[in-house]
Amino acid sequence: MMVRYGYILYIAVMGCWLVGLLRRVVLVWLARRRRGYVQACYRRVVRQLMVLLLEERVPEEIALPIGRLPRWREALVDMLCRIGTAVYALPMTTWRGVVCRYGLERWLLGRIRRTRGVRRAGYLKQLADLPMSRTIAAEVVRYRADKCQQVRFCALLVGLVAEPAELLRLVATYEARLTMSEAAEVLHLLRRRLVPIAYRPLLESPYANLRCVGLAIVAQFGIEEAEDALLTMVAGEDAELARRALWVLVVLRAPLRHRAVRQCVRCFSPQERQRWMRYLAGEGYAMGQVRWLFGEEVYYGALIGSYKRSLVCG
Amino acid sequence: MARILILSSDVVRTELVRAVLMGLQAEVRVAEDLAAFYRLTEQLVYEVVLVVGVWPFCCGAEVLRRVRPRPLRRPEVYLLSWHQAEQTVLGMLECGVDQYMTFPLNPGRLRAKVIGVLER
Numbered sequence: 001m002m003v004r005y006g007y008i009l010y011i012a013v014m015g016c017w018l019v020g021l022l023r024r025v026v027l028v029w030l031a032r033r034r035r036g037y038v039q040a041c042y043r044r045v046v047r048q049l050m051v052l053l054l055e056e057r058v059p060e061e062i063a064l065p066i067g068r069l070p071r072w073r074e075a076l077v078d079m080l081c082r083i084g085t086a087v088y089a090l091p092m093t094t095w096r097g098v099v100c101r102y103g104l105e106r107w108l109l110g111r112i113r114r115t116r117g118v119r120r121a122g123y124l125k126q127l128a129d130l131p132m133s134r135t136i137a138a139e140v141v142r143y144r145a146d147k148c149q150q151v152r153f154c155a156l157l158v159g160l161v162a163e164p165a166e167l168l169r170l171v172a173t174y175e176a177r178l179t180m181s182e183a184a185e186v187l188h189l190l191r192r193r194l195v196p197i198a199y200r201p202l203l204e205s206p207y208a209n210l211r212c213v214g215l216a217i218v219a220q221f222g223i224e225e226a227e228d229a230l231l232t233m234v235a236g237e238d239a240e241l242a243r244r245a246l247w248v249l250v251v252l253r254a255p256l257r258h259r260a261v262r263q264c265v266r267c268f269s270p271q272e273r274q275r276w277m278r279y280l281a282g283e284g285y286a287m288g289q290v291r292w293l294f295g296e297e298v299y300y301g302a303l304i305g306s307y308k309r310s311l312v313c314g
Numbered sequence: 315m316a317r318i319l320i321l322s323s324d325v326v327r328t329e330l331v332r333a334v335l336m337g338l339q340a341e342v343r344v345a346e347d348l349a350a351f352y353r354l355t356e357q358l359v360y361e362v363v364l365v366v367g368v369w370p371f372c373c374g375a376e377v378l379r380r381v382r383p384r385p386l387r388r389p390e391v392y393l394l395s396w397h398q399a400e401q402t403v404l405g406m407l408e409c410g411v412d413q414y415m416t417f418p419l420n421p422g423r424l425r426a427k428v429i430g431v432l433e434r
Contacts (some may be wrong), residue, residue, distance in 0.1 A: 037324070046326055052334030054421060082326045088420045192418055222400045 026220050041069050048081055052098065053083065056091040066102070080104070081129035083190065097133045112140070117148050124154035128161050128189075139164030154184055160189055172207035177240065183209075183216035188210050203229040211241055211291045220247045227254050235260035239267070248278065256289050274299065316340040316432045317358055319389075321351045321377075322366035331364055331394070334421045342434060348377070355381050360389045362431050368395050368406065375409040382410075390431045394419065 045064050048171065048252075051065075066072045080098065084090060108130075110122045124143065127136070143155035156174055160167050171176060171186060178186070190197055202214030203226060211233065218226045233245035242264050268276065271289070277300050280290060290300045318340050322328040328344055335342055340361070345351035348370055355363075363381055368375045382388050392413045393406055403414050413427065 043329060044323055046329040046332065050329055051336070054333055054336075079326060083330060086327060086417050086419060087329060088418045220398055 001063070016258055038070060042075065042079075045076070046083075049079060049083065049098070053090055053094055056094050058093070058097070064098075064102075073102065073104060076102060077104055077108065077126050077130070081126050084129050084131075085297075088192070092131055099132075104130065109136065109139060112143070118150055120146070121148060121150035121154045124151060124158055128154060128157040132162060133160070134162055136145065144204055150174060152176065153178075153185075157185065157189065160186070168210060171209045171213060172205070174209050178209045178212040180216065180244065182214075183212040184220070185302050186213050187216045187220060198230065199223060199226060203233065208238065208241060212244065215241075215248050219251045222252060222297075224252055224254070227252065230254075230262055231258055234258075234264050247279075250283055251289075253283065256285070257292055262293055316427065317362045317431045318362045318364065319341045319351070319354060320344045320364045320366065321348075321370060322364075323347060324366065324370070327366045327394075330419075331366065331424070333421075334425050335428060338425075338429065338432065340428075351377070352380055362428055363389050363391045364394060364428075365391065365411075366394045368393070368397055368402065371406065371409055378410040392424075392427070394424075 028056040033109060045066055048064055062241075064076070065148045066076055069075050076098075080095070081255060084095070105127070106160065108123055112120055112127070115123060120143070127140065130181075137158055140155050140158045141149055144159070146152050146155065153176075159170050163170070167190075197213075197217065199214050202210045202217065205214070207212055217223070218230070227249070230249050231247045234242045234249070236242055246261065249261070265273070265276070266280075273294060277290060277294065281300065287300060294300070316339065318335060318338075320328060320331050320342065322331065322344065323346050328346075332344070334344055343354055343358075343360075343401050346353050351370070360381075365377070378391060381391065390412045391410065392415060393411045394415050394417065395402075395406075396417050397403070398416050415424065
């Protein structure tokens with residue numbers, strides 16, 4: 001009797017285990033099939049979107065097979081943002097037509113209102129990547145006073161996109177100091193919107209943020225003629241900007257044998273000195289430069305030995 | 315018919331480049347990873363190879379050595395990337411890339427360059 005019950009219990013347990021395994025296999029297969037289906041839909045929509053934009057179709061002709069995608073508004077916004085950042089001079093009528101046709105601006109505003117922190121900043125960034133109306137941009141102005149620094153910066157980006165003529169004023173009057181990545185974002189916006197900006201007035205501007213943008217332009221385009229302006233900034237009173245100008249000098253592989261550079265470097269903490277030496281070794285500066293700047297040889301000698309590259313900056 | 319090969323792991327950029335090349339008298343194929351890319355280059359010869367991103371060149375110029383086996387005809391290799399640093403551009407040109415174009419792209423310019431190669 002006990003043996004029979006034992007057999008029944010054993011069969012029941014094995015049966016449950018088999019059913020669980022089978023269920024898991026079926027769920028994995030269905031998920032994979034759905035993922036393949038969603039990817040195929042995604043590709044089809046991206047392809048049609050590109051055809052619409054490149055052929056400059058009028059907004060009345062816009063009809064994307066978007067309904068079958070899960071979370072289709074999110075997917076469509078993502079596609080438009082990625083296309084918009086990767087291509088110059090998209091036809092504004094068609095691009096704006098797609099945004100209005102599917103109510104993406106209002107949807108994004110709703111998301112911005114209902115979220116906080118980094119998620120809100122992400123949605124604001126997406127709004128900045130789309131062609132938007134001034135009324136929408138006006139509704140975002142209040143986020144420039146948000147607690148989160150990323151939200152404030154993304155709200156600034158929305159303002160820059162809506163009013164490109166006010167770009168310099170908005171960047172100059174932004175309360176916080178732009179970080180290097182934020183300055184690079186502003187620069188990217190300038191390139192996309194084909195806004196010509198001269199770097200020298202920016203470097204000589206009394207506003208710190210405009211000087212940050214100027215530094216980003218010089219670093220990105222390798223403008224060696226700006227060396228004198230960079231040295232002036234290194235010798236300036238603003239320590240943060242002096243360090244950034246020093247970094248840009250190294251990016252340009254400029255010689256560092258200037259009194260201003262030496263005085264700036266002498267103010268570094270020991271950890272900063274080591275970090276800088278590692279950076280200089282990575283960029284190919286020879287021992288002579290470092291000896292003149294830091295007066296240290298042993299640590300830098302070991303760094304040069306560990307970097308398998310030729311020295312290019314004597 | 316001419317053949318164009320696109321090497322790109324990103325769906326949006328692949329479709330972007332494919333849409334730019336739409337309507338040309340050429341067959342366009344796409345490889346999403348290096349294994350598919352090597353398989354396609356071994357099967358057929360291409361007139362233009364468009365590489366999106368510098369990630370295939372992490373192992374150096376191996377990608378181009380496989381695309382250009384002698385004595386077959388040498389395809390034009392165009393690289394489309396976000397990197398703008400001078401060292402990166404020079405490094406890619408030294409690897410053997412024929413044209414280096416940065417994002418954001420001008421679709422008309424890319425199309426004109428590919429047409430120029432196909433009409434040679």
